Amino acid sequence: MALEICEASVIYPAQSGRAPVEALSKIDLTVEDHDFVVALGASGCGKSTLLNLIAGFLSPSSGKIMLDKTEVSGPGADRSVVFQKHALLPWLNVRDNVAFGLKLRGGGAAAYAVADRFIALLGLKGFEKSPVYALSGGMQQRVGIARALTCDPKILLMDEPLGALDALTRERAQELILDIWKSTGKTVFLITHSVEEALFMGTRLIVMSPRPGRIAHRFDLPFSRRFLDGAPARQVKASSEFIDLREEVLRIIFADEEQAA
Amino acid sequence: MSDQGTVSQNDSKGRGRSLAGFARSRPTKPGETYGVPGQGNTTWLSFATIAALIFLWWAITAAGLVKPLFVPSPQSIVQKFVDVWVNGFTGTPLWQHILISTARVFGAFVLACIIGIPLGLAMGMSPIMRGIFDPPIEIYRPVPPLAYLPLMIIWFGIGETSKVLLIFLSVFAPIALGARAGVRSAAIEQIHAAYSFGATRWQVMRHIILPSAMPEILTAMRIGIGFGWTTLVAAEMVAATKGIGYMVLSASQFLQTSTVIMGIFVIAAIAYAFDMLMRFLERRLVPWKGKM
Secondary structure (H helix, E strand, C coil), X not given: CXXXXXXXXXXXXXXXXXXXXXXXXXXXXXXXXXCEEEEECCCCCCHHHHHHHHHCCCCCCEEEEEECCEECCCCCCCEEEECCCCCCCCCCEHXXXXXXXXXXXXXXXXXXXXXXXXXXXXXXXXXCCCEHHHCCHHHHHHHHHXXXXXXXXXXXXXXXXXXXXXXXXXXXHXXXXXXXXXXXXXXXXXXXXXXXXXXXXXXXXXXXXXXXXXXXEEEECCHHHHHHCCCCHHHHHHCHHHHHHHHHHHHHHHHHHHHHC | CHHXXXXXXXXXXXXXXXXXXXXXXXXXCCCCCCCCCCCCCCHHHHHHHHHHXXXXXHHHHHCCCCCCCCCCCHHHHHHHHHHHHHHCECCECHXXXXXXXXXXXXXXXXXXXXXXXXXXXXXXXXXXXXXXXXXXXHHHCCCCHHHHHHHHHHHHCCCHHHHHHHHHHHHHHHHHHHHHHHHHHCCHHHHHHHHHCCCCHHHHHHHHHHHHHHHHHHHHHHHHHHHHHHHHHHHCCCCCCCCHHHHHHHHHHCCCHHHHHHXXXXXXXXXXXXXXXXXXXXXXXXXXXXXX
């Protein structure tokens, strides 16, 4: 039992004439070890707030978040975050960016040994000395993932990590993340607004609804296992089971939106 | 009537086209004709402008249109430079005037960097520091240095202290405010990422805030030293016997226009050379500026 969220609510206090906003309402969620949980929802459904809550950037107004029986009270290296963009440090080269987290803890030469391992794993070998601003978006994102993995977190939090990539790079990146997930055995919590991405990557899916932000539906997903067992990604995504579920989830999201509006 | 209408319409159309053509100019790279306006290399045009201005200047003086008292010829400026370089001005060689003025400006500049950059960073990161130091800086900053020059002299005498302090004050404000603004350069994602890797507050300041503030600090230093040269002449107005500002001022009292213009060019040349140096440093230190 890795991560437990118990009745967590986040209420942003009233601001100049506007009523208080309930960004998250009584979220209950358990993420088991080695799970790949995907949060899906339209903008404003509170999925980023939920990730910030788990990361510890935000404290719940009520309820609590437990990681391995310890209450989360702030950000920490057991929950590394991969962001959509703007999170790399342009004054450091690829290798120093990847080693950054470990060097903060005084890693020294050992930090670079670990960094080199993940640089190889993410296919960044040969780019160690490159400045990160010279890389393509897809490669920058791989640096971001490698950097988060070097910290050996208990859970890897991904905040729309592929949202800024072009559609074709994105498909390759999805496969890469699944391969990494398999080879490292990490627990992953990923948020996205792409239904296809959510269905393809997760072992479990939570569909969130806005006003107040809440988990409206939960699904268990078989598709990522099929891909990792050897089925080609496009074949998985083109199966009728996948397409049926995709349409159902889309229908749910649009119905929720109309209700909320 | 209708003919005239057509003609004037054509006229305005043609003018519009030529104006747009001027803004667009020739394509600097294939396909950039319809790119961002204002692209392209300006080196040759800049050199041509300078050459044209000097030629115009020479032509006017050579034709005797203006008395040398008002506008001396370009060659007399060069002669004056050589003359002052060899024989000195009021008994002091030109290189000493240059050296002492440069020392005053750079001394004040270094001092302003040593105090202004840490203070600006502290103001950016701490509301307490901002609350304390924002009002005094914002109050004195828009006041022209000439206005508080008398105060400097009453308080600190007519020696070097009041001169350097006057220049320091004009350099300090832009540098401190630049460093303060630089604190805001770090993206929230960079800060959050560092925290999520277990960084302490201090480490975030040292490894995220400070490096990302570097481009703004370097720009502020460039702007700051510019203010320093601007204030130099004011600082050397009172009781100076050496310095380029002093040379310009006392030459003007004897209507030595060529010395005045020569002094102005010397100041411009030194300030320009330093600006080039700062741009070079910028390219070396923050090659990533504006790229992420």
